[in-house]
Amino acid sequence: MNRRTAFNHALAYAIEQANELDLTLLVYEGLTCTYPQANDRIHTFMLENVPDFAASLQPLGVGYCFYPRRKRSDPNDVVYQLAAKAALVVTDDYPTFLPAKHNSSVPPKIGVAYHAVDSSCIVPMNRMEKREWAAYTIRPKIHKLLPEYLQSFSLPQLKHKWTASIPDFHVAVDLAGIPALVASCEIDHAVKPSSTFRGGYENAKKRLKYFVEKNLANYADGRNQPASHATSNLSPYLHFGHISSLEVALTVRDYAEAHQLSSKEFLEELIVRRELSFNFVRYADFTSLESLPDWAKKTMQKHAEDPRPVVLTHEQMELGQSYDDLWNATQKELLLRGKMHGYYRMYWGKKLIEWCSTYEEAFDFMIYLHEKYALDGRDPNTYSQVLWCFGLHDRPWIERPIFGQLRYMSYDGMKRKTNIPAYIRDIEHLERTGQDLAAL
Numbered sequence: 001m002n003r004r005t006a007f008n009h010a011l012a013y014a015i016e017q018a019n020e021l022d023l024t025l026l027v028y029e030g031l032t033c034t035y036p037q038a039n040d041r042i043h044t045f046m047l048e049n050v051p052d053f054a055a056s057l058q059p060l061g062v063g064y065c066f067y068p069r070r071k072r073s074d075p076n077d078v079v080y081q082l083a084a085k086a087a088l089v090v091t092d093d094y095p096t097f098l099p100a101k102h103n104s105s106v107p108p109k110i111g112v113a114y115h116a117v118d119s120s121c122i123v124p125m126n127r128m129e130k131r132e133w134a135a136y137t138i139r140p141k142i143h144k145l146l147p148e149y150l151q152s153f154s155l156p157q158l159k160h161k162w163t164a165s166i167p168d169f170h171v172a173v174d175l176a177g178i179p180a181l182v183a184s185c186e187i188d189h190a191v192k193p194s195s196t197f198r199g200g201y202e203n204a205k206k207r208l209k210y211f212v213e214k215n216l217a218n219y220a221d222g223r224n225q226p227a228s229h230a231t232s233n234l235s236p237y238l239h240f241g242h243i244s245s246l247e248v249a250l251t252v253r254d255y256a257e258a259h260q261l262s263s264k265e266f267l268e269e270l271i272v273r274r275e276l277s278f279n280f281v282r283y284a285d286f287t288s289l290e291s292l293p294d295w296a297k298k299t300m301q302k303h304a305e306d307p308r309p310v311v312l313t314h315e316q317m318e319l320g321q322s323y324d325d326l327w328n329a330t331q332k333e334l335l336l337r338g339k340m341h342g343y344y345r346m347y348w349g350k351k352l353i354e355w356c357s358t359y360e361e362a363f364d365f366m367i368y369l370h371e372k373y374a375l376d377g378r379d380p381n382t383y384s385q386v387l388w389c390f391g392l393h394d395r396p397w398i399e400r401p402i403f404g405q406l407r408y409m410s411y412d413g414m415k416r417k418t419n420i421p422a423y424i425r426d427i428e429h430l431e432r433t434g435q436d437l438a439a440l
Contacts, residue, residue, distance in 0.1 A: 001094045002119045002241030003029060003049050004201050005056040005155065010117035014090040015062075015156045017115075021087050024162045026063040028082055029053070033069055035098055037372040039191035041338055043182045045375055048199030049242050050173040056201070061161030065170045070185045078169055083110040092241070093118040093125065095281045097378040121275050122246050123149050131283035133293070134393050138276050146271070152250055188372075194338035196436045197236050197375055204243035207233055212255040220265040226341040227422035232266070236339060236375035238274075245270055276393065277384035286383040289363055289390060296391025299404030300359050306402045312355045314365060326411060326420050327351050329427040331369075336430055338375040342385065343418070349389035350409045354402055363390065 002008050011027070018025040031046055032038070050066055057064045067078045079102075083089050089106075092099050093116035107114040118124040123145045132138035173181065183189070197203075211232040215222070222230030237243045249270055256263035284291040289300070312322055320331035330348045334340045340348065349366055356362035366386045370377035388394060389406075396405035414420060430436055 001092050001097070001099050001239070002244070003046075003053050004241055004243065005053070005060065006201065007119075007153070007244035007247045008155070008241075009119040010090055010092050011062075011119075012153070012155050013115070013117045015060075015158050017088055017090065019156065019159045022160065023087055024063065024160045024164070025061075025158060026065060026082070026086075026162060027057055028065045028067070028079065030078060031066075031068045032076075032098070033074075033186045034072060037188065037191075037368075038185075039188035039372065040182050041191045041193050041373070041375065043185060043187060044178060044193040045197060045199040045236065045338075046240060047173055047178045047181060048175065048203070049201065049240065051175060052200040052202055052242075054173070060155065061158045063162030063164070063166060065166050066173060067169045068171055068181065068185065072186060075169070078167075079106060080109060082167070083112060086112055088112055089114045091116050092120070094120055095125070095278060096286070096380055096383065119244070120241065121278050122146070122249060122271055123275060125275075125278050125282050128279050128282075132276060132279050135272055135276055138279060139272050142272055142275060150246070150249060150253075152246075191372060194236075194336075194375060195430060195434055196337040197233075197339065199237075199240065199242060201237075201242050204234065204237035207237070208243065208248055208251055212252055216252065216256060216263070216266065217259075217261050220262060223265065223269075224343040225418055226344050227419045227426060231341070233339070235379065235381065239376040239379040239381075245274065274381055277380040280384050280387075280392070281380040286380070286387065287367075289359060289387075292387065292391050295396050296394075296406065299396070299399070299406060300390070303402060303404040304358065308354065308357060308402065310355055311357055317352065317355065317365070318369065322351070322355070324351060324411065325424060326414060329424045332427050332431055334369065334373045336427075337436065338373055340374065344414075344423070345385060346389065347409045347414055349386060350403075350407075353389060353406070359390065363387075 002010060005011060014025055029050070031043065054064045054066070065082070069076060089110065089112060091103065091114070093103070094100060103116050118126065123142050127145055128138065128141065132141075211234070215230045215232070218228065218230045222228035232248070234243065234248060238245055238248070249267060252263045252266055252270075255261070280286065289297070316322060317331065320328040320335065322328055326344070327348060330340055330344045352362045352366055353359065356365060363386065366389070367383075370382055370386065374382065376382055384392060391406050394407055397407045399405050400408055
């Protein structure tokens with residue numbers, strides 16, 4: 001998942017191993033048409049990073065091979081062809097999406113060592129030996145280990161540069177050719193590329209620079225005010241590994257110290273909360289409500305037969321055609337931008353619990369919508385935030401119909417706490433013009 005050279009522990013480890021073995025190093029990146037909900041949006045965002053990644057590997061002397069599997073009938077054994085000629089395979093230790101599947105299915109089929117390295121978290125996932133149940137349990141453990149890991153590092157120098165030819169199945173990618181390449185793939189072409197986000201390390205760096213210079217000072221007060229545009233908007237880039245959370249954390253910390261700003265609130269979200277999510281998906285079944293705390297499962301069982309006064313069709317909800325103007329705007333933000341503001345996503349999910357016939361239906365539909373439309377939809381953070389709507393990393397609240405002891409969120413509450421009219425105007429402007437009012 002980590003498609004970058006900067007702050008990439010897996011790449012650093014691969015270079016170290018190549019040097020020990022006196023061998024060259026080839027990086028392989030694949031893009032398949034067969035992942036669930038494969039579509040133009042996800043494909044385009046991933047492809048937009050390929051030119052950046054390829055260009056950054058060249059001066060290191062690392063070979064690069066990119067293979068897009070356009071059709072289901074195309075070969076699906078490229079990684080095995082490459083592994084047959086390798087002394088060692090190094091990959092990402094990532095707990096969701098295709099990497100997790102590959103890390104269990106590929107090793108038994110190749111005849112060489114297969115090493116998975118965590119380059120997604122700042123404190124490696126394996127330093128937490130069990131599931132943590134809340135931020136307050138994992139926070140002191142992370143803070144104790146941070147001095148060891150919250151440090152800049154450089155890639156080692158590769159001794160033997162890649163001089164061999166690149167395999168014939170390699171496809172060179174340039175930005176101008178991406179639409180045609182995407183059009184040639186057997187994927188869902190109805191889900192268009194994001195109106196807002198363009199993939200790649202350089203675009204991620206621009207967003208990071210804009211955030212620290214323009215929004216960091218307002219982050220603590222504005223992060224839960226979607227119309228204030230105070231967040232970093234980096235989650236798509238973090239999810240696909242276009243930028244490292246370590247680089248983001250160091251940049252934010254250093255800028256805050258130099259300009260006498262607070263980075264505490266942002267680093268809490270980026271490190272503690274995000275890595276709590278990685279811990280959860282590593283040790284629990286994030287695809288099922290069975291992974292929830294006992295109190296949440298019990299209260300849902302008790303209220304499973306509660307009548308739902310309003311039940312909407314999936315089509316109504318997917319198109320953002322409910323009676324709730326705020327909810328419609330959040331859904332349209334997902335449809336257009338490919339990302340939803342985290343604070344409103346909580347409200348969005350709570351309403352789906354009301355409007356679906358069962359808790360299981362609501363959960364499955366939330367995951368479906370995220371995997372289809374969200375650029376960060378298969379991220380550990382997203383799975384955790386969806387399950388938060390059902391009680392994960394939360395506590396029991398006052399009992400009420402449908403929700404039982406699950407936290408309830410109301411329109412009136414959102415109206416008191418946020419500027420709903422301003423947010424709706426932003427989304428209407430985006431829908432009407434295709435232009436995002438949030439800078440960058």
